[in-house]
Amino acid sequence: MKILALSDEECPALWDYYTPGRLDDYNLILACGDLKSSYLSFVVTMAHCPVLYVPGNHDGHYENNPPLGCDPIDDHFVVYNGVRILGLGGCYRYRPGPHQYTNAQMRRRIRKLRLQLWLNKGVDIVVTHAAPAGLGDAEDTAHWGFQALRDLLDKYHPQYLVHGHVHMNYGHEIPREIEYNGTKIINAYERYVFEIPDREYSLTDHGQVIYKTRYRPGYLEEYSTQGGW
Numbered sequence: 001m002k003i004l005a006l007s008d009e010e011c012p013a014l015w016d017y018y019t020p021g022r023l024d025d026y027n028l029i030l031a032c033g034d035l036k037s038s039y040l041s042f043v044v045t046m047a048h049c050p051v052l053y054v055p056g057n058h059d060g061h062y063e064n065n066p067p068l069g070c071d072p073i074d075d076h077f078v079v080y081n082g083v084r085i086l087g088l089g090g091c092y093r094y095r096p097g098p099h100q101y102t103n104a105q106m107r108r109r110i111r112k113l114r115l116q117l118w119l120n121k122g123v124d125i126v127v128t129h130a131a132p133a134g135l136g137d138a139e140d141t142a143h144w145g146f147q148a149l150r151d152l153l154d155k156y157h158p159q160y161l162v163h164g165h166v167h168m169n170y171g172h173e174i175p176r177e178i179e180y181n182g183t184k185i186i187n188a189y190e191r192y193v194f195e196i197p198d199r200e201y202s203l204t205d206h207g208q209v210i211y212k213t214r215y216r217p218g219y220l221e222e223y224s225t226q227g228g229w
Helices: 037-046 103-112 114-119 147-156 219-225
Strands: 002-007 028-031 051-053 076-080 083-088 125-128 160-163 177-180 183-187 190-195 209-211
Touching: 028 037, 037 051, 051 083, 083 103, 103 114, 103 147, 125 147, 183 190
Parallel strands: 002 028, 028 051, 083 125, 125 160, 160 183
Antiparallel strands: 002 190, 076 083, 076 209, 177 183
């Protein structure tokens, strides 16, 4: 599966100077926040695949003007063509405003998703706006990473965590990729392309973004008795 990740800055080649067919090769697009709704709506219109997005700290306008045609995955666990994806938008709280959280609040958000993580036996890609603490974040408070995200990596070992928030043009020392305990952490600033091996899945699910938010009777009791809570 060929994946295009976007974040923070609209890519001129995919908008102002778009050439028809430029998005044809991608199987999935992940947007990591701080992007105009009109930009994402344009991208999903031109592409032949879904655009899954989480908000950044500058995306308060999404509430009244969401990216049309795109799939919001903030605080959701979804599966697309067999790939398990978890969305956790927002950044470390540094001033009043939307989509900002303390580390304790981020930890509670993750805790609410533990059931989906258990039922689906882990996660392949975590999509965030902020980075994990010490893994691609910055020293100023506005760009601190979350220890809660780092703990998530330590427990579930996803293949990828894709984030934005820390612009690559902030400094030459900012890494595009970091390897951490089996997880590749990607800074998706503007755009970045990566590939993940195809997964097995039912053909009836092909091309569908499946939100794992409904459970068959007995799942919650089973999860609780096995210590999931």
